[in-house]
Amino acid sequence: MRLTFPEGFTLAQVAARLEAHGICSKASFVKAAQTYGFSYYPLVKKIPASSQRAYKLEGYLYPDTYEFYPGMKPQDAVGRFLRNAEAQIGNRYSYPGMTTDQVVTLASIIEREADDAENMKKVSAVFHNRLKAKMILQADSTRDYCNEYLIPVFGDKFKYYYNTYPNRAKALPAGPICNPGAAALTAAAHPAQTGDLYFATGTNHKYYYGKTQAERDAKMKADKVTPLYAD
Incomplete structure (x- = not known):
């Protein structure tokens, strides 16, 4: 079968x-x-x-x-x-300062946050930049994973280690949140070269990026759209 x-x-x-x-x-x-x-x-x-x-x-x-x-x-x-x-996967995907497992973990977040190869690389850049800046990762997908797949099974046991929204979460979650494919793995290992720290998906399903929230929001305002998802 x-x-x-x-x-x-x-x-x-x-x-x-x-x-x-x-x-x-x-x-x-x-x-x-x-x-x-x-x-x-x-x-x-x-x-x-x-x-x-x-x-x-x-x-x-x-x-x-x-x-x-x-x-x-x-x-x-x-x-x-x-x-x-x-x-x-093997040893195919690597990024300086990250283990293979960390690359796979980041790829799993990217897989859930973007839906095409170009935006996967741009979203990857945002998360790499946040990690380098020691910012809170704030990935909606990690919170969703906790709510949908962890808490119903384990209660709050793993919430602390996977939800990247709390102020303490200035790092990757304890492990992957899904099984990523080649495009997301490639994006995790080869992010776009940008200084962006924020992104959102508009009601027009277009992705918006910015070095600041204000810059990102201004781009959305110019297109007269509101965010569906914002990270």
């Missing part, structure tokens, strides 16, 4: 799709991803062991089309994603 998993799917969404097609239960897939030993994959071995991380393999279930069969072992299903991630 061929199943497609798009860019931006979370581990929970992947597990739910597998269950819906009778491959394995959602619970067994999540358990395998959390507890089975996959450290023979070099990419997995690089993932830091941390009690602050909700889902160890979030970010590494590479989006693609896969062959599965009903009733397969959940660890085998997980392995298919990881083998592809090893081939598609």
Whole structure:
């Protein structure tokens, strides 16, 4: 059975799709991803062991089309994603001063914040610039991930480590918030060269950027639009 998993799917969404097609239960897939030993994959071995991380393999279930069969072992299903991630990510994406896991984490945010390659690179620049300036990251997507995928399962246990809106959150979250594709990974490793620190999506679905909030808002005002999302 061929199943497609798009860019931006979370581990929970992947597990739910597998269950819906009778491959394995959602619970067994999540358990395998959390507890089975996959450290023979070099990419997995690089993932830091941390009690602050909700889902160890979030970010590494590479989006693609896969062959599965009903009733397969959940660890085998997980392995298919990881083998592809090893081939598609490996050591291909790097950025000075960041680990591969940090690049994947940033890419996962970019995946959820922008919907085309050009804006992914511009959004990447905003977040890189904020990190360098030690600003609060303030990514709506991290707050949404907490509300939709973490709090319903774990309560507030991981909220502190993933929500990048509180004043203390002047860094990346503890791990990826979805499984990013090639465009987002490329953007994380190769951001646009801008000094922008703010962006928003207008009601016209156009992206607006600025070095200050005032600059960004002035561009939107000139186009007579209001923000749908603003970071």
